[in-house]
Amino acid sequence: MEVLVAVEHGSDLVEQVEVEALCSFAMKAEGKPDDCEVSVTFVDNDEMARLNAEYRGKDGPTDVLSFECDNIVDEVTSAFAEGQLYELGDIVIAADVAAAQADDFGTSAVEEVELLLVHGILHLCGWDHLQDDEAEAMEAREREILGAWRAR
Numbered sequence: 001m002e003v004l005v006a007v008e009h010g011s012d013l014v015e016q017v018e019v020e021a022l023c024s025f026a027m028k029a030e031g032k033p034d035d036c037e038v039s040v041t042f043v044d045n046d047e048m049a050r051l052n053a054e055y056r057g058k059d060g061p062t063d064v065l066s067f068e069c070d071n072i073v074d075e076v077t078s079a080f081a082e083g084q085l086y087e088l089g090d091i092v093i094a095a096d097v098a099a100a101q102a103d104d105f106g107t108s109a110v111e112e113v114e115l116l117l118v119h120g121i122l123h124l125c126g127w128d129h130l131q132d133d134e135a136e137a138m139e140a141r142e143r144e145i146l147g148a149w150r151a152r
Helices: 019-029 045-056 073-081 095-105 109-124 132-151
Strands: 002-007 036-043 064-068 086-094
Touching: 002 019, 019 036, 019 109, 019 132, 036 045, 036 109, 045 064, 045 086, 045 095, 064 109, 086 095, 086 109, 095 109, 109 132
Parallel strands: 002 036, 036 086
Antiparallel strands: 064 086
16 A cells, blocks of 8 residues: 655644554555555645635635545456556645644544544545434544554
């Protein structure tokens, strides 16, 4: 599994997180193939607000955005048949929003970034939280993956 990481903002925080290892762990937990790639970019609030407005039509920065690539079974089958890399998608995290949320939720900034990474991976794997039952299931899966990650 390949995890491409770009740190445009928040390097002090990101250095404390095993980004590549956690993303690979979460993708494996979701049954994604070894020839799988995801990119993760850490940005400032201005860039996240711009992306949030452009892609979701919402004002202000959000904590994490996920952009799917090859998550449809037919595309994956086709990609493997052609020997191509399976591009799961892109995750963008606002480092300052993550740090602020950690204060609000009583967790560490590292724990919040870990949660956002797993949350982003799950979105790329088809999970969503638009309905209450979906949110409960997704949150339970996040806890399960993070629990296994921290127990290793």
